[in-house]
Amino acid sequence: MKLIQLTDIHLTTPGQTIGGRDSNANFDRALAHALDHHPDAEAVIITGDLSDWGEKADYEHLSQRIAALPLPVYLCIGNHDDRPAFLSVFPELADEDGHVQRVVPLSAGDAFLIDTWGPDSHAGHYDAQRLAWLDKRLAAATRPVYLFMHHNPAPTHIAPMDRIMLLDADAFGDVVAAHRDKVAHIFHGHCHLPLAGSFRGIPTSSPRGTNHAGWANFAESKLLSASDLPESYAVIFADEGSVTVQMVEFGYTGDVRVEGSPDYADWDRQTMAR
Template sequence: MTTFLVQLSDLHIREQGRLAYGRLDTAPYLQRAVQSVLHLKQRPDAVVITGDLSDFGRAAEYAHLEELLAPLPMPVYLMPGNHDDRDQLRRSFPAHGYLGSEGFVQYAVKVGELRLLALDTCVPGHSHGTLCEQRLEWLEAQLARYRGEPVVVAMHHPPFETLIGHMDEIGLLEGSEALEALIARHPNVERIICGHLHRAIDVRFGGSIASTAPSPAHQVALDLAPDAPSAWMLEPPGFRVHAWAGERLVTHLVPSGSFEGPYPFHDHGALID
């Protein structure tokens, strides 16, 4: 039986009626993404959201987020990003016991035939990420425990340079080399899935693949110049679907929204001269 894991990321939800960056209401975009998930041909076993759930980590933002996610009937696993507040996240979602009660938000959950390991890269009060020795030791222990299972490691900050200069400046600034060496020792790691970049990016990493997901709302502008200005665009939004059918993980990029079709590739009607 195939396992389907949906990855959303970088929602940046504000209080109702408040605009992100003074001009963008992110809530309707998340609503469309949720409806797109609900209309997938195969129902996901779970949804994981790889950080930046809110814009400022406020209680009112998380309350709004809870309402927006309510239509999803499958388990939804939350992770903090640099825009989130760990303590407020826990207070706002008390039913999500996997978040723990203090410290880093790190957990291991079973999703169908997959093992999902959530790795906390956040540094409170800062935009960049880090992986300290304590967090890496936790991951190593989990990988040793689940060495017989296909594993997906989820984290907010990607552990690789993206060549988008202003984002790499606030990327994972510590621990990426140690993480890559650790991943290389565990060939059952099928994917490292990340957020933060508001774009779909794929990189070979530690003998596996590390990737980022687009946002359901705004995307980081694609400019690979080292001195490119920090900017966002309303490019088509989307999310990732990770599917495990027993041998390897297959990842699809899915646009959110409503589109014409599907139509058959052949015409059953009569030929017209």
């Protein structure tokens, strides 16, 4: 199974930029790059911050853009989003409780798309109602589960970022840990950083994002840090024995060089590029 994960696309009013970057154009570039290089992907999953200011026009633009794509696109919402505005454009994506949550069958398992949005907050939230939804569906799952969400459940150890992580991580962790044998991987966004680790024994990962980039400034205690690193998305490969996640920096404009052969017999000082 091959999936494309885009995150933190931050669509905004045409002509406006974020960190000097055109997020709408970068979203289009990410889609074009992914479809050109990975036409065999079975789906695109976008893990939140679909809009920069949670405006209905951004969701209308997103709806029109993904409708024209040759493969399905599945959506999570993040802290920059507005759930009521989002659902006014995508009403079919509400669960029975009004959250943006669903289970999507994939070739190698099921994608669980969960809703960590909370009003008037950049932090993530996952209340008792949502926990019950997740617990019920994990209990019923008979195939590997690939869990997609916006907010990071594990700390980054960057103080200002961890103030806006998933605040209900302990309760969320109790639910996923109870079904740890079923959950193959947790994919998130939010941090604008390439991250890999684990949460309650479950592997986690996140790419940088399709527009503005963060920076791991461990000395900063109050403000989030930004950088000019390239825009990116993730390519996910999964089968019954493994999950591999590659961060593709489609915003990189430098050279890609041939350095030599992977065959050991061909390694010598004359032929290896150094």
